[in-house]
Amino acid sequence: MFMTTENSGDRLRLLMTKRGITPKVMADALAISPQALNNWLSRGVPGKNLHRVCTTLSVRPEWLMEGEGEMDLLYTSPQLLSAIRQDQIIPNLENATLLGPIDAWDDDTPLDKDEVYVPFLKEVELSAGSGRTVVEQSHKQKLRFGRLTLRRQGVQPEDAVCVTVSGNSMEPVLPDKSTVGVDQGCTTITDGKMYAVDHDGQLRVKTLYRLPGGGIRMRSFNRDEHPDEEYTAQEMVDQNIHIKGKVFWSSVLW
Incomplete structure (x- = not known):
């Protein structure tokens, strides 16, 4: 469990530090400018962007928003992987695992055994x-x-x-x-x-x-x-x- 920090910007910075993600990789993954990222880190993540950040970084919204509970990074999103590959930096993702491949299915597709x-x-x-x-x-x-x-x-x-x-x-x-x-x-x-x-x-x-x-x-x-x-x-x-x-x-x- 992570120590509660001042705001969502502080927690975003904490996540970057813990995972070894550079500002460039983070800004590219979130599709924002480096200046916008600096603003978010200083002032907090704007509410309208909160879900996009949580989806991209695979963190629980209650942790990023309120500092409550586990950060719970379960997988690496395609956006973050793409930014990592372009920057040629492999961050410390610890227990993160890539979910995939993704298969198309509809109501007529039989269930897999799992x-x-x-x-x-x-x-x-x-x-x-x-x-x-x-x-x-x-x-x-x-x-x-x-x-x-x-x-x-x-x-x-x-x-x-x-x-x-x-x-x-x-x-x-x-x-x-x-x-x-x-x-x-x-x-x-x-x-x-x-x-x-x-x-x-x-x-x-x-x-x-x-x-x-x-x-x-x-x-x-x-x-x-x-x-x-x-x-x-x-x-x-x-x-x-x-x-x-x-x-x-x-x-x-x-």
Whole structure:
């Protein structure tokens, strides 16, 4: 685990130092000018660029944004590899491994022996026009996951589900229509981690914190528009709030 630093620019600098990545390689990989990189290192990574930086560098957004948890570099992105090759510098990537090759597939492609289907959770209206919904598993929508990917995250295949993020509350980390993988086998709250929540039939993805007496605080990344929400243990019962599981994976399309 890394020591918390002042801002995302400091953490970006820490990552460069730890991995032996030069400013030129970093700027090329992020497709920005050296001056822009210097500004980011001094002032922090702009929010609108946060997800691109995390994707390129394969770091957890909560680590880069807040300094919380593990940096968790799991692989080297094609952008960073390209910049490294052009600069002819091989940084110290330690336990990073290249994921590949990438194969095209569709719904008719049979599963490999090391793959599993992971279903989606969805909101289903109880009756026409009532406005009441319940969270159920979709029998049609699903994604493929490698068993190794799940195993690395400590997720049992039968506990894995996917959830689609709605709205802008988790921007810039998770824009509207992002997809997250959820471990239903992990519902115990670790402060500062992201979880999928069933809030009286509404699917929500939030960063959670424990409160005394069994309550929770729900926190959004977009706190300007979505302030913290706090619920006591009794309010969780009254409002039918259930933690579905911990987020272990995310995918974003821009």
